[in-house]
Amino acid sequence: MNYDEFLQKIFNLTGIDLSLYKEKQMKRRVDSFIANNNCKNYDVFYETLTKDTKIYREFLKYITINVTEFFRNLEQWMILKNEILPKIIKKNMKIWSAACSTGEEAYSLAMLLSDFIDLREINIIATDIDDVVLEKAKKGIYSNKSIEKIPEEYMKYFAKLDENNFVISEELRKNIVFKKHNLLLDKYPDSVDLIVCRNVLIYFNDKAKEEIYKKFYSSLSTDGILFVGSTEQIIFPYKYNFAPIKTFFYKKISK
Ligand SMILES: C[S@@+](CC[C@H](N)C(=O)[O-])C[C@H]1O[C@@H](n2cnc3c(N)ncnc32)[C@H](O)[C@@H]1O
Known part of the structure; x- marks a missing residue:
């Protein structure tokens, strides 16, 4: 063949x-x-x-390609924390870490969110196409090396498990729903207030990316925000009814 x-x-x-x-x-x-x-x-x-x-x-x-890390491109996470979240945070909001790999992104999100709100009052979903990474994400066990760059203030969420590993606190783990989802095939969740989808769209061709932007648009609630990866700026965001509000952050424009 x-x-x-x-x-x-x-x-x-x-x-x-x-x-x-x-x-x-x-x-x-x-x-x-x-x-x-x-x-x-x-x-x-x-x-x-x-x-x-x-x-x-x-x-x-x-x-x-499952490569990931906690707070990947920390400066952008700080923009999320200092400039975006304070404007959008609310009870019952829905947050989606799409293509979350082994969970570091979803847990980074949960750590930031916990600065603002009790995690039980919001809804965080984290998805990936790969069952193996999702299993690791659910366990929340990470090597000493992988947690090296986590800001000191968030180390309270990690407990030493053994000589080589830490485990994420129950408080974060139980408030994230990890599940399988294929961005190219499956139905997208609706009424999402914040979509974090980073470092996966770069692997897709233009046709696939266009489809995904349109689906993200429909998936977002009014004024919903899309947070993309460092090399994934949308070339013509207005074509998909997204307004750039900061580099790597886009806001849904109502049609
Ligand atoms: C490079 S990792 C990015 C992880 C994380 N978002 C980050 O920025 O660190 C890419 C992830 O995309 C997932 N992926 C690849 N194709 C996918 C698809 N069609 N639907 C959902 N996830 C996919 C992979 O399994 C992998 O875990």
Whole structure:
């Protein structure tokens, strides 16, 4: 089979449409994974995937790129804390960390929000396409290294678990609902006041990005805010009825 046929088979097998990710970059990643697993072509590799759950999981992890960290690009989180949240915070608001990977982003959000409000009074959902990262997120166990850059004031949410790891406090964990969601396929939540979606749109092609912006628009409540990653500024935000309010922050404009 050729690359396109392989992508179709992967879609049938996993529900992930790799043709909507940037083609050159994705093909390079797929081909190098296949070569590293000593498979000589797409047919052999596909056969391996259907038989070997370990390789199947590794492949999914590899193509979905799970790299993340707490307060990634801290300056932007401080803008969220100092300039955005004070204006939008309210009881029963709904916040969505989309493509949350292993949970660091969702927990960073919860830490900031807890400066303003009792977390039981708001609704935080965190989603990702990958079950494996979601399992890790739910456990809330992080290595000593991964928590190094967390601002001192938030260290109260971490308890030492063993020599190498910390665990996130129950207070944060129990107030975030982690669930599986594919941005390219699944229905989006509605009436969301703040969507944090960072460092995933860069992997998608323009067609997929356009669709996602439109779905984010519908997903947001009136005056809802979208917070994107450092290399993910929307080129023509007004085309999607988003007004830039700060670099990396957009506000929904009512039509
Ligand atoms: C680089 S991580 C970004 C994590 C976090 N948002 C951050 O900025 O640190 C990208 C995440 O997007 C997820 N992802 C990839 N394709 C996706 C899709 N179609 N729907 C939802 N999540 C997806 C991956 O599983 C991965 O966890």
